[in-house]
Amino acid sequence: MSYSSADLPVSFFRFACLAALCLASAALSSAREASPNPARPRRIYSITRLTGAAPAIDGHLDDACWQGAGEWSGGFTQLTPRYAAPASRETEIKILLDDRNVYVAMRAHDDPVAQRARQMGNRDGFAGDIMGVNFDSYHDRRTGFEFDLTAAGQKIDLVLANNGWDTTWNAVWEGKVAHETDCWTAEFLIPLSQLRFDPRNGVWGLHAWRWIDRYKEESDWNLLANDDSGFVKSFGELHGLTGLRSARRWELLPFASARVETAPDRATRTKFRGGLDAKVGLSSNITLDASVLPDFGQVEADPAVMNLTAFETFLEEKRPLFLEGKDIFAFSFGDDTLFYSRRIGQPPSYWPNHLASEMPDASTLLGALKVSGKTNRGTSLGVVAAATDRETVLVDDGTGARNVDVAPRTGYLVARGQQDFRAGDTIVGGIVTHVQRDHLSSDLAAQLPEQATALGADVTHYWQEREYFARAVAVATRVRGTPDAIARLQTSSARYFQRPVAGGSRFDPTLDALSGAALWLQGGKASKGHWRWTEDIFLKSPGVEFNDLGYLAQADQHKLKTTVAYIEKDPAKWYRSYDLKLQQENTWTTRGEHLDTGVSLRAAGELANKWSFNGTLGAAQAGRDPVALRGGPLLATPARWSWSGYLETDGTKRLWASVFADGTQSGDDVFSSSSHGAKFSVRATDSFSVSLQAQATTYSDRQQYAAAAPTATGTAWLVTHLEGESRSLALRAEWHLRPELSLQYYGNPFGGTVRYGEFRQVAAPEASAFAQRLGPILAPTLADGLYAFDFNADGSADTTLDRPDRNDASFHSNLVLRWEYRRGSTLYLAWSQQRYGGGDDLSEDAWSSLSSLRRQPPLNQFMLKVSYWFSS
Template sequence: MKSILWPIIGLLCIPIVGFSQESSTTIPKRIYTTNLVKGESPKIDGILDDASWDSVMWASDFIENRPDENTPPSEQTQFKIMYDAKFLYVAIRAFDKDPDKIVRRLSRRDGFDGDWVEINIDSYHDKRTGFSFTVTAAGVKGDEFISSNGNNWDGSWNPIWYTKTNVDSEGWTAEMKIPFSQLRFGKSAEQIWGLQVQRRFFRKEERSTWQRIPLDAPGWVSEFGELHGLKNIEPQRQLEIQPYVVTQYDTYPEENGNPFRDGDDFTLNGGIDGKIGVTNDLTLDFTINPDFGQVEADPAAIALDGFQIFFREQRPFFVENKNIFDYEFANGQDNVFYSRRIGRNPQGFPNLASGEFVDQPQNSTILGAAKFSGKTKNGWSIGVLESVTGKEFAEIDANGARRKELVEPLTNYFVGRLQKDFNERNTFIGGIFTATNRRLEDNLNFLHRAAYTGGLDFRHNWKDRTYYVEGNIVASHIEGSKEAITATQNSLTHLFQRVDAGHVNVDPNRTSLTGTGGRMEFGKAGSGTWRYDAGMIWRSPELELNDIGFLRQADEVRQYANIRYQTTKSVGNFRRISGRFSQFSTYDFEGNFNRIQYEINGNLRFLNNWWIDFGAAHKPRIFINTFLRGGPRWRYSQENFGYAFFGTDERKKLRTSWGMVYSKAKQDNFTFIEVSGDVTYQPTDAMRISISPQYNYNPNKTQYVTQADNNGTTRYILGDIDNQTLSASIRFNYTINPNLSIQYYGQPFVSIGRYKDFKYVTNSIADDLNDRFYQYQPNEISYDAASDSYMIEENADGNVNYSIGNPDFAFVQFRSNLVLRWEYIPGSELFLVWSQGTTGFGNTRDHLLRSLDNQILGQQPENIFLMKFTYRFVL
């Protein structure tokens, strides 16, 4: 491990004074003082003619934030705020000398297109979190929960509030009515909240704000002005109950003889979602038998490296307020909590005899789930999630005789998250605990009986949040049968069986594993044009999170450093220029130096709002412990890659972006080429059409295929692969009004891989590519069509030593969703959904487009017709 320490220490000791220490300017906090509504509350119609608005003063003098920070905006904006016992009222006047040019594009909720205004409220006054309410000139409303001092905006938060807009001769106006029950605040005689009002002037792509926030500020929420005058408002304890009813009709190709695939199915289902305000700070969300039928399908993907694929969460119950439970302890997608584990595909599969058919459940049923979350006025952030998934049985039919086999046990999932702010909100310390407990029965002993994870994290800011140090640590413990723990040791995440590893080995008698991981980082987050950070990440070989978290690979120590530059004013023909240099290196816990990479990238945004992204990297050292799936470390040849993307003005009705990634390894070890783009056309304010094609070409001389036994010697088989992938995401949106819309999503996907020139590994870490393997000669390998396998005769003596299955593949898939959504009253919705899908395996000798034609256009698809009705009771 000593070989790891010196580069880590060197890069962590970057002197803070080493980069352009511009002194930050202290911006005075603006204060708006509100007042009680006098007389009758205003009618929310977008017209500011109610007498009650005379009880408060206008606030104005907005300042430009982008592109030219701290300059007068093209058009001024002003606002008023008042309140009564239950609501906060906001009036906004957006002046515009040319009202006919105001852009009023329609979209679904949270579609921020066209001119808009928004109010951000830090009602906790913790200078890290806030609530954002936005309305466009077309009346489309958006709402987001802000966290991490503006680094995360969660659009899944959907409170009930009211707004209207109106265009007149002076520009346009907006009125908002926000229930106190939708906000979180402490109980005090007089409240002081953080406040920001922002406007987007669409024609010039200009942002202006009430409280000036310099572009080099270390955050967003921490820089807000203040709202005073809220006196004796009572916390509102909300109670919302939302029952739903779903009818679903499925059609699919009939399979002769299979009683479970007779061509169609019909189901009727129901459940309840609810929200209870335990206090005004803390909320209990619960769901009983949730339905996710209107959720967009996951994109198609193939992983030739064998690792699990990360899919983003799209289910409403788990998406809402997900930031509270988030615990990214390392880099990439590694997280202590990955909600897609709850309701996962059953992990068991029944043993079938010849002639038997099976009805295998697609997902585990979530019997119920509850979230208790919020933040107190004393700075405590609390999140507790509890969920139970039921037993899942596969039903097997054998000539009319039926039996069931358990494929997923009754499972309880628990997540607890806690954080505390102090030091005038400049510091927080937090922790997380997760537990997964399964009631194992029958043939499911290959699963973990229990899995526990605990973690501690912190962040400290100083010098007006310009500098920071943060870190976390995670510890995991899993329990199970000898079979389950042995399988974990042998899994791709761990690979204790690796033949050249001296620090790990498989112990078949173990019934538990305990591991650790974590991250330490310091950096400069604000003030001036330079930013930098450096840190270290580790994951011990025994760390295991995948029962309720996401962990791609254990047994790694990573050091990293980044330096970033960004302009804060327009320069010449550019609105903004930014660039970054980054470096990282990795080791395993045996001290092997596995990887080092240097990368530069930049972004240019022109005055006409066109943009260019570009970058390049050099990888002089690439060793991969997992490549041979338990075999020795594998060396890839030195690699260089680069990319470039450009895009047109995103405000235009016809807009596009295109780019290319190109990577090449020394001695033609491998090549990677990706071309992707997007074309969007908006013929009217209500309609938008887009297509995003992508093509990958990835030939590789040393693609892993399989392992074979040759008289007690393990052969690690590689092949020369020609891999091509073509896909396209197609979207159509038509918005009749902000509450009624039609959306279509479709994605054809085809990936073909053809192998040749098979070989086996001889010296996996040789400098020269050709010294790493021996390629079979024509008289040593032959193809057997009957078994679709390759027969290997290493000595060409007529005796087959071993065989390998034909690894060629042609995977074709099409998925689509057509959704009509009608929010007929605030918080209550009707969904009409048509989902369609086709999955097939084409001819590997066909080209990509022919495979699409044969397997998508030429096959009967599976269809799902669904109607979901919800009604939200607010009590």
């Protein structure tokens, strides 16, 4: 029996649904399968108070305090690769305490020095052999503060939760390592001011661990659970923490910076600025952070992308101000989030005509306040308030130059709180976000809402030792502004209220406010045994809107998603671990219009030779797209296949590589895309490494939106055959002279082309066959860069369209010297360069567009920044 390309996804879908039933049955039947983590007594370490001289933090454990009173504790056990097996090399730890600091010594018995992995890396980079300690100083079994040292002496600090970790937290502490013939040693000085704790509680959670890179082995002092029931919940305990003072600690970090910009076509610009970051301990577990004229820069530029969709590109946060402690404010709603920190200080969205000066690349941040912490009753809270300044540009329309507002003065507020019950197995939380824009000009009032408020509530409940869980997340939003500003929200890609439907569109040009709500329900089996499963229900009303301070791709949507997974963590002859995941989802609009049904099967794992892999095969039935025509009617989409694959060699070697590819192919050859690339990394010495990544992407869509053209009988929706390609490279080089001194380079050239071919008019948008869905090929005339369309054949153009073909090219590079010249104090010296090219030369391909960057004038920026840390 043979199948057409359109039939294959349907067949695969039926097979996958049957497989899902089988997997679900197996998962349910194994609901009481034995846990690989039988109950073990928690280990207890009794801390000793330091009575003599404090140790000199040099990595050598020759101080009298390490030889005297106090317990050296060993007996570490493997977490990976062989769970609960004895560690292949012994490790010991000793902990001491005085009124201001916690002191930790660790000794890692090992083979001769030549076999140890001592490569240097960035701070918070997991490179080579590692030892570390983690304190659950709240003793809430939810949050741990970790301090690690690599064998090369690099620091790592992070906040560990039961379901992951956050390395953006940067504490101020000291740590050194030393190497001997049969071991290497680490010494830590951790100020109590960097931890949050209740002085009345004499017990903390304690975790100590070691990583041996050549074996990819982790061993733990108190063995963590490997069944996803929670990292921090399985910590041991640290006893004897009596007499701790609730100090009113404070930290000040003033900085000064100078920036110089040069370009061949304009005068050199110089800018000096200074600011202050302050941290004040309101109590031993609540901290106030304040920033006055904070440093708002990011060292590494955003990667170049070619976005041909209706939605904005989601960019990761890279600014230090918003990175630290970001998990406190996290409030996700599936792929959306109520707090997207890139909104604060974003570039102005209003571009006036007749510009006579450059648009600012960001809004100036005047200041920010942050309060965060956790009480002894299990209440965690976080509040951020920030303000950005008014931005203006010079405009000259021939009647005289004048300043025009392009961004108003704006205030931002985020408040997040959570309360633990039942020792953290029930968590109730909420969030409030608010944006206030003041003194809007008439132009800005037609573009931006004046106020935007979002409220959220979430409840998570675990039972049966966190094996099962249920979660509910609810959101309500309200946005106020002028009718013009609200009309822009109604017609944005998040909802397209102007879309013609039976009974009339939802668009109302008189509205001065937009309100909506959303609900996410999730539940399933989260831990224990091999099987996991979850069920997700997403309900988003048409009017829900939180893009002023969050990220929302699409409202007006209902989605049902089922996931079943099988996880194997015990190694065998040919693998160290693997997992299989089957996922199926359906999507509708709130009117009940079915949009999409898809299924995917994913396999991932690590082979016995330490190579890792993952691959995904997906299929979707024919559906309908509510955004394809940018506010037009639903457009039918054919059934399609999708696939992806990734393979990486052993990363513990000095030379390692990875290859990756993905693609999509629809029935009737309406849509196809493919992307492939490779990355090569070389660690030439323990202090110098370089990597190069290359990627190529091609794209073809025969019903890509082109224009909505008004005609005598209504609106003609035009689509075109789009063909695009892009090529990019990413080069990174790192030279670590010492753990505190490094030189890093990043370069990212990008070239892309977009070509538009045949144009067609949408005839029957929901017809299943391509020939019925679209009309015959149109023959517009092209003159002076404009396509002219004559729909009624009367010899005159009914509508015109700018020729959309284009070439894009850009180059971003950064060279950064970083020196932590004393504890908590840093000097940065950076050089960045940007080049932009492109145009409408149709003879160029992506590689030609990329190579043309050499002829483009560079924009160079040189920056020097110095900060100095003071503390009580």
